[in-house]
Amino acid sequence: MKLECLKDKFRQVVNQAERATSRNPTLPILSTVLLEAKNNKLKIKATNLEIGLEIELNAKVEEDGLVAINANVLNNFLSNLNKEDKIKIELINNNLKIETLNSKTILKSLNIEDFPIIPKVETKESFKINSKDFLNGIHSVLFASAISDIKPEISSVYIYQKQNKICFVATDSFRLAEKNISLTVNEFLPIIIPFKNITEIIRVFDGIEDDLEIKTNKHQLSIFSSEVHFTTRIIDGVYPDYKQIIPKEFKTEVFISKTDLLNALKLANIFSDKFNQVNIDLNSTTKELIIHSLNQDIGENTLTLKIEIKGEDINLNLNVRYLLDCLTIITEEKIKIQLNEKNKPLLIQGQINNSFCYLVMPINR
Structure with missing residues (x-):
């Protein structure tokens, strides 16, 4: 094996490949990356038997070859080559020589025969x-x-x-x-x-x-x-x-600004209890959504938002973090919340785009 490649690209790929390795003392080969040089390409392979990864990058290959090198050592070494653009790699007596403008390094290799085959799914599906x-x-x-x-x-x-x-x-x-x-x-x-x-x-x-x-x-x-x-x-x-758990019909439907709700929930989260619980009260007469959070050790907060609402009043307790999680996914500014009784799941979607939907169970405490 003898080749030349760009250091930064090689380091990036080795860094990715290391995540697919395993530090298994009984199978040290799983802690390596397999480098394969052929046809002006350098292929880096790694596996922990749960996942497998092969990444290919361009290289100037003078001699084809294969070598298995400890991934963590190689990654740490490349990460500390700060000013190098290109590196030269050569396999000498089954050890890997890496040469830069001002350094020469020899890395010990492992037996490539022990490296597992990374399976490729062969199917028409x-x-x-x-x-x-x-x-x-x-x-x-x-x-x-x-x-x-x-x-x-x-x-x-x-x-x-x-x-x-x-x-x-x-x-x-x-x-x-x-x-x-x-x-x-x-x-x-x-x-x-x-x-x-x-x-x-x-x-x-x-x-x-x-x-x-x-x-x-x-x-x-x-x-x-x-x-x-x-x-x-x-x-x-x-x-x-x-x-089967997604309701087909709802008794209450609410439309609200995502930004307003997101900001209100972030504030309520500060005062939520150890279960991340907040109380939501929907009032169809005043057309308001009232969020109340109470933490016995910190204090409490109540925040009122104007909404569009159709249907019945509902009061329920929810995990505020579950709500915050889904609001970061919805891209529309106005969202739709559909509900039934206080102990039934509620459904959250964008007002127009229903490609994403989120179902969350109330907290029954």
């Missing part, structure tokens, strides 16, 4: 989607996912096809977020991606503007861009039938 749309779908719902993996089906993001839409869903059983992206694609099996792997997908593909090709089978998902191949385990299970 694939679809293409713009990376921004795909990440937008994930970002719009991920916050509602359960973090604990006690119930792996809900510590995830669920992706499925519905007519000419791709639906992204997440829930922790107290709230639920759904985002629909209008797109006609080939038919594919529903996908349940673990929460911790979803965060890596966001990190890897953030900033990439290519279309993504997504292939899936029962156990794995592969995502391809022009330079990146990402593979993740998916959950082999059945996602809860969440549609």
